[in-house]
Amino acid sequence: MKKTYLLILTLLLGFSSISLASSGDEKISRATLISFQQDFKKAADVSWSETATCFKATFSLDDQVMYAYYDKSTSELIAVTRFLLSNQLPLNLQKELRAKLNDGWIVDLFEVAAEGDTFYYATIDHGSQKLIYKSSGYSDWNLVSMSGR
Numbered sequence: 001m002k003k004t005y006l007l008i009l010t011l012l013l014g015f016s017s018i019s020l021a022s023s024g025d026e027k028i029s030r031a032t033l034i035s036f037q038q039d040f041k042k043a044a045d046v047s048w049s050e051t052a053t054c055f056k057a058t059f060s061l062d063d064q065v066m067y068a069y070y071d072k073s074t075s076e077l078i079a080v081t082r083f084l085l086s087n088q089l090p091l092n093l094q095k096e097l098r099a100k101l102n103d104g105w106i107v108d109l110f111e112v113a114a115e116g117d118t119f120y121y122a123t124i125d126h127g128s129q130k131l132i133y134k135s136s137g138y139s140d141w142n143l144v145s146m147s148g149r
Contacts, residue, residue, distance in 0.1 A: 028055055031075035036068060039077055054078060079114035089120060092139040097122055100133065100141060 028048050032055050036043070043059040043066075050056065050072070057068045069078040086094060086106055097106070101124060108123035120135040121144075129148045133141035 029072075029075055032070045032072075035070060035075050035077060040066075040068065079112055081110050081112050083108075083110045084120070085109070090138045093120060093135055093141070096139065096141055097133070100124060100131075102126070104131075 027050065036046070036057055040057075040059065040061060043057075043061050046057055046059040048055060048057055054072055055070045057070070059066055059068070064082055067081045069081075070076065071078055086097060086109060089097065089109075104124040104126040106122055107125045107130070109120070111118060111120050122133045122135075122141065124131045124133070129146060131143060132145040134144045136142050
């Protein structure tokens with residue numbers, strides 16, 4: 001669970017990743033590459049980057065761009081993420097998110113699958129402030145961050 005929170009914190013804060021040279025897999029451990037190939041057999045257009053704690057694979061699968069995060073030390077899959085349109089959310093989450101918009105607009109919306117759970121993050125910009133919400137189940141949103149300009 002701790003690794004998942006670190007990953008989410010990295011995503012939310014826009015932690016810059018370091019792109020790897022040429023094809024991108026020279027610095028990726030063999031175990032991580034094997035894990036990725038087993039987890040995503042039909043992945044295409046794979047590129048790799050790294051942060052301080054994990055390797056990130058960016059790839060296409062079923063006409064979607066997805067991101068898989070692997071622990072550097074264990075080569076275990078930590079989480080898979082993908083960006084969404086609001087109409088791809090479960091219906092109850094769509095309704096609740098619309099209620100939170102008021103005069104704002106969605107600037108970021110993504111799905112996270114980690115440790116057997118799926119949850120969503122939405123960033124709403126109200127001009128003077130940005131609010132980040134995390135889904136609670138499939139019917140509600142909880143405020144996790146607020147920043148002013």
